Amino acid sequence: MAISIVATSLALTGSLGAAQAADLVWEVENPFRFFKRTSAFDLHDRAYKAVRGAAQDPVPGNIVWRTERRLNDPDCRDPSTLTSCAATAGRNYERSRLGWAAQTLDLNCYDRNARPRRYPATCDRQYSWGTAKEDTILPDAHTVIVRLAPEQLATADGECTWTWRPRRAGPPGETVRQSCKSPFVIKRLPFSTNRSVSGASVSVRLPDGREFADPNVIVEDVLVVAMGDSFASGESNPDRPVVFSAGREMVYDPVNTRDDVATRSMRMPTYGVASAPENTNPKSLPKRLLEDEEKGLVYRPTSPEFQAAFDKRGAQWLSADCHRSQYGYPFRVGIQLSLENRHRAVSFVSLACSGSDTVEGLFGPREPREQTTGPNAQKTVVPQLDQLTELMCRPGAPRSRDATYTLPVYSHGSTSISSQTFTKFWCPPESRKRPIDLVLLSIGGNDVGFGALVAYGITESAADLAPIAGLVGHTLRFEPNVARVYLDVLDRRMKALKDALTDGFGVDPSTVLHNAYEPVQFDETGRVCGLQPTLGLDVHPKLNFSSARVQQVSDFTRELQARQECIADARKRPGCPRLATGNGTGFRFVTEHTAMFARRGVCARDPQRALLDQINMVVPRLSLKIDDFQPYSPAATLPYGKRWRLIHSPNDAFLTANTHREGISPFDVMQPAYAALYSGAFHPTAEGHAIVADAVVRHAREIVDRRAVVDAR
Template identity: 90%
Template sequence: MRSSAVLRFETILRFDTVLRAKAVLRSKTVLASRMAVAGAVAATALVLSAPFGTAAAADLVWEVENPFRFFKRTSAFDLHERAYKAVRGAAEDPVPGNIVWRTERRLNDPDCRDRSSPTSCAATAGRGYEKSRLGWAAQTLDFTCYDRDARPRRYPTVCERQYSWGRAKEDTILPDAHTVIVRLAPEHLATATGDCTWTWQPRRGGAGETVRQACGRPFVIKRVPFSTSRAASGASVAVRLPDGRELADPNVVVEDVLVVAMGDSFASGESNPDRPVVFSAGREMVYDPVNTRDDVATRSMRAPVYGVASAPEGTNPKALPKRLMEDEVKGLIFRPTSAEFQAAFDRSRAQWLSADCHRSQYGYPFRVGIQLALENRHRAVSFVSLACSGSDTVEGLFGPREPREQTTGPNAQKSVVPQLDQLTELICRPGAPRSRDVTYTLPTYSIGSTSISSQTFTKFWCPPESRKRPIDLVLLSIGGNDVGFGALVAYGITESAADLAPIAGLVGRTLRFEPPVARAYLDVLDRRMKAVKDAFVDGFGIDPSTVLHNAYEPVEFDESGRVCGLQPTLGLDVHPKLQYSQARVQQVSDFTRELRARQECIADARKRPGCPRLATGAGTGFRFVTEHTNLFAKRGVCARDPQRALADQVNMAMPRLSLRTDDFQPYSPAAALPYGKRWRLIHSPNDAFLTANTHREGISPFDILQPAYAALYSGAFHPTAEGHAIVADTVVRHARDIVDRRAIVDAR
């Protein structure tokens, strides 16, 4: 039997992350004056970060079962792992730079032979067409450690997770153990016939287990101990082969990483529901008050300035695609004014991981977390995303905000708990005193007004010794709503505020203003961001260097890199008042460059010349991630596929039922491909209507206000699922660096 030192050395050699680990070791975290210690640290770090199943030089190989701890069931993770392995390439090669995008396409490309258009895809559909058309997240939505039925919706303190051997109840934030699967390395497995005797024991002492089983079977250790102290974690494993040889690994230690995502709609996954709306192939929704007699709908008749949905000649201008409802499935027609119709309409809505925040598994933070688990099978990822659409630092992080939907009825939720408060509940140990009250004063304003005031928030943090564990990585997207991103978009696609006045009344705030108003908010953004940094440090002990603050993807460019407006209604014909003005879109584009420059200064004033004096001083210390923005520069909301521009343009139109042919044109909404590959990486209002189809509650579903509401409030001008995967590819490179450095420090 070889010595344990030789075994550890051979274990190191087999891993495909050697080059990346060497780069980490060159960092200043390993001092040249401590070469002996550094060597030991390097070896430990490589063992910690090595993926399972690469070059086989170790005697025993092992992996964590169901390592993305957000998923309850192993089958949910296996779905991603199969796709990952199919596109990964050779195990000895570096992980491809676009691996998340490759995995996304493998998961979400619809099962059809011709994907050039929704119509051709439906005509050449395979057996898995319907399932694949709705996207991978629809298959995992019901198997997550998130309570969608609770009010308020929340992460449970304890989640019951399923493994190959049974179920275990685990703390969502801090597991006490992981399931690990151990196998003989291939060269030993090839010669080991008969039964092997496996033994494992906790490294910190205590009872282990001895099992005799066929050598070809994987050895499952149900609960390998885990602690935030490495010395108290892991197991030693040994096996006796039929010929008497003994193999061992004394350091089967799982690296568990806690990843927390916070912020706004660009992190929540807005516009990409986990289960999108399914539309009827033969019925349309006629938005006309004649279909209902309630008072709210008839008031729309007195609002001629709003108009109705536009449409090509030969179609009903008020008619748009209709959700597939249970009456149609049963061959019935529910009376439009009946409670039966309303209930069926509500049940056929899009399904979100968290409807109050339009949070979905397609958001880039989820994909970063999954990828970190996929590429290192000695790692588990504990993951929490609190990102919520519409959030800014005041309404969302420090204070409550309105839910995105489901605010009425018996299952209503009146407000979303501040994200900082939600995280406090999860991080603090049960019953721990909240003895650290700290106040934060943030500049505030009424959206649309340039008058700046202030508001003080008091937060009650638990002391450091009462926190369950440190947070290893924070994924943050914030600042866009602080400066009025949505109102600026509306400025670019409407002639005047009057065009959206009825919708503004529904959402209770100004929906449109010009860039000078946003600049007033930009001038105080640094003060808000300083409060965010201080709260992270005070409440959770977060090291600012472990915060990845994402730059916003540009949404305003066509396939040539020009701002939208050359074709004013492209992707906007869901409503007649929506059209691009190149001049206004250019003004908004100019402002978004100012926002990015200011955010760079706020993060690190030393990296950009000409930064003004800011409340953050030299910077928050957050890592501001920008590399992905170039990938969106010619793939914005109005971008057509350069190789098939005319065909793509046709398919960007809103499907409507032709009065002449009785067919939907240009394609049936029942064949829509919400997560199929597109050139544009940003959802248009037409896309949003056909994917999330969010209607305003409390008024008639036939109200003529509904089409514009559904188009704008369903996530228009946000990244597609494919766009989020592209963002994740950039972010995960930074995440690896942070996580690998943390693994080395822990090993020391």
């Protein structure tokens, strides 16, 4: 009687003996538990298998990137330019152009229609056999598919008798007689965080009397939690990007709201802005493809019909309040962990939210990114630590473990530092559903004013963004010297976060992967942006790179990474100052991915075709001479197609997420700047997130495999 044993555990423990060829093979169905339907996971599984290589070979170091390219490369015969790709489009061009996440946006365990948006306590997950209601954090069972190994299946004809028995007392098992060629489905294989009573023993009797068994069909369920800011949320990569009209433009000027202008012609006179391309109107930009155009109508710009149609065709996010999308690197890490070990399931929660810092976002509430007005408005985003508490505590568990945390606080733009105390009510350890196995963390950039530093590098003065600053209610631009004041107290904020994760959830600091920020400021030669001041910025005439200011910001970002390394482990870096974190938080600070971005920043062109790439970095506008967009049609943009730059420019952001400020006219002259900067400019592309995930998953494997070894022993 041959016994199959999880090869990973064998290889790691050594004490369990040499691995045997398994006569029975099994895998978890839909193991990434964020997805409701098996079809959503299978989309990734097919792409992974297509690029994986031989099963006996090590998993390629860039496997997430390979999978991303397989999923998101557009279906066209000639992808050399946007125009040629559209002209040679294949049958699946439109679907592939919009990216894989558009296909799974409504097939997951997240309630994006709730207010506040949230992970449900339980999720109805659909399998090949039917539907099961599962706890989002702690499943009581998994669906497992068992087969005869290929060498045994080749000689097995007729019907086999399958039997499975739970390893813990109570639940009944099952005996099924079916064709030997058909997989045996265990609909609800019991799961427990106590491995000794988890899973089942499985056996099969073949028609010729042979028997095979595996007494240890045990699913390794890993809980992964992601927290932090826009570099983890997936900002700039909506699950479903905006689709643009091939023939209509949107003129950002109040005069365009006059009915006589709007209904007679889409064209407007030039406004004489010096930086505008010849024969184009700088206030004229691509327009979302709205239902009136599809119906051969023109909605009056001031009408409720126009506003409703405009809102309806906005970018779609997994969570619009946080600009959180499935392209965020934490999702890709979770998916990859479940793809490469099919005896593993991944329970996954990402709470990362754009704009978050340690105070406003983790410990305290923050403003939503969008959809703050109207009947479906959400006024605040619940603190991420509170959201996690709600998910991790057993229903009805007391929240008596109150603790206080004092953090330095300041108003962005001011160098005056004060303190604020937060009280958190944790449930006691015995009332937590389970331990957290892995935390993926991105935090610190907004604490030191990342957005204001970017604005400093691309504008001449604060006055250029004054109307935007008035809209969002805080300083949008300041120099690195201000950020250095905030950097000096970052360690106190990080100590509070470490203490909260330990007190509230029992998180072992060594299981926290704190991500370094990807450099965004370099061109293809490794120089800071500014040699071509408006490259990627011509969506608005007030935006331009200053090499000197960008260099100042670049120097500060090196200081930020050095300080974050000290905060994580002061013993690994010489010259660390005395910090509130002492020898360090114990978090693992991940930096390997940053080298991949060193020549592929926001202004980087493909070195092999620099001129062509530069043309494609221009925002398209309708020519005043010919009835067509130049230099390409906005309807042909490839938001998730392969490109050299791994960071979205303001032009890219406008053409991908196209976020407009609510509560003012969509034609307001400041909307293009808002749409460019608040749609995720200076953040990684989907491809960039995949590259980050490849670096992070190497550390994640080590952590979860170490835990698996401990459990097996």
